[in-house]
């Protein structure tokens with residue numbers, strides 16, 4: 853997960869990489885999987901540099917902004933799905 857400050861650094865590279873992947877697909881007729889492996893992913897490198905975790909799914913990377921989620925559940929510790937979540941989707945605890 854990334855803080856908003858870290859997200860501001862990574863997000864432009866996510867958009868840039870997605871555009872490069874799509875351009876590569878159109879130009880070469882490659883499949884999405886082929887295009888992803890052919891294009892060097894700057895967003896993945898920067899995410900790794902910040903977190904030490906090697907993400908490989910560009911779509912998943914778009915969901916690593918911490919502020920998109922709610923607080924940690926006081927019962928199980930998982931992040932609530934949104935800041936406005938009324939219950940924990942992991943353990944079912946209802947928000948007070």
Ligand SMILES: [Zn+2]
Nearest residue numbers: 925928940943
């Ligand atoms: Zn929970």
